[in-house]
Amino acid sequence: MAEKGAPGLSLREVAREMGVVSSALYRYFPTRDDLLTALIVDAYNDLGEFAERAALRVPREEPRRRLHAAASAIRKWAKSNPNEYALLYGSPVPGYEAPQFTVEPAARVALVLGSIVADAWQQSNSEANDDDESTMKGLLETRNLDGAMPGVPESVRTLSLMVWSQIFGCISFELFGHYKGSVRNANRFFGIVVDEAANLVLPPSESLRRGV
Amino acid sequence: MAEKGAPGLSLREVAREMGVVSSALYRYFPTRDDLLTALIVDAYNDLGEFAERAALRVPREEPRRRLHAAASAIRKWAKSNPNEYALLYGSPVPGYEAPQFTVEPAARVALVLGSIVADAWQQSNSEANDDDESTMKGLLETRNLDGAMPGVPESVRTLSLMVWSQIFGCISFELFGHYKGSVRNANRFFGIVVDEAANLVLPPSESLRRGV
DNA sequence: TGTACATCAGTGAACGCGCGTTCACTGATGTAC
């Protein structure tokens, strides 16, 4: 089910692209919002899977490279599916509120990033920065992330959330045209963003710690 | 000129809120897109001015506090003008391409952040990190930022752009509902994001450098 | 193998609605003499 056409993404538009008359869709979706939900869930899963596959292509022992791979995959997906991306991460659709069960597929991409960080911390013997740990106490909803990122200090989980929004913020700005006139090389710029992100959430590397 | 109503923001909607019949607007704007442009320019200026004022309320000598003030102002503006915010930073309006002269008002907010960073570097005797300086060479369009941020190393200008998108990325995620279920205290979370941003772009503080 | 019938995917016409845009108009305000 391929879809194009920017928001408000129309039922008739979707039908048109499926080569079918608009009323035919009512056999499958009782209402426009249900169609929208299905498209959103599909898109989240597509993106999530794409990021997962990219991450799996890099060995677990190289978290920084893995983070780059995942982040680049997200960006690549966004650029080749700009309408879906806007649907997921752009302005919310006016009358529409996503039902509860879209949360899980939505979390899938975030989880890819989260588990790269978690793996890295499990492998290292690093400990949390105590200052950070105290300033970042109780910022997150408990239930959500401690299952997904076991063995990771709370401050790092908080920073991971930051990194998550940083990556998507950067992609959105690029896609929505806000870098026009200021960023010349968007590829390299994105690489540096991810690198800075990695510095924030990955445990200090072995070689560096030996130096201390 | 107050406006509500999410995108695609309609001419008739705007007219309705001005208590005027839709065709009356054609006396002032030849077409819907011109109306849209006017609204966008207005909104950029409103946001820009709001951020400027907030920054000016903190003395130039305290760049970190100033950055917090400006960033918080941006966030506050976004939350009290969600539709305008979505118009500026959400999904691009389908058929619409912003004309060239919207670039200047659009840059106004970014300039607030940029000049806080520039002031801080002019006051300090810090120098650029050479590693950063070499990895971040030639990433930006030259003309734009070296006028606005004189005396600031290129790597720091690049990082400032990053910080800019980070702040807006965070605000967008919050406003568009992506933190639901993961961030509990959005205020504090945002504060920490700005703090990390400040660490990236502000020169190392006097006290810290004395320690080295 | 052949007929009878249920199931089901998709059709096409129609509805009421809000949209952007046009056009001839009304009526108040300002200026000239």
Add this chain to the structure above:
DNA sequence: TGTACATCAGTGAACGCGCGTTCACTGATGTAC
């Protein structure tokens, strides 16, 4: 001070369009005997 006329802000009806949704329908496919 009073009349004549231009200017100008806004009106209201109308247009063609795409939208979401409904409804009775067609025709192919699958199952029962």
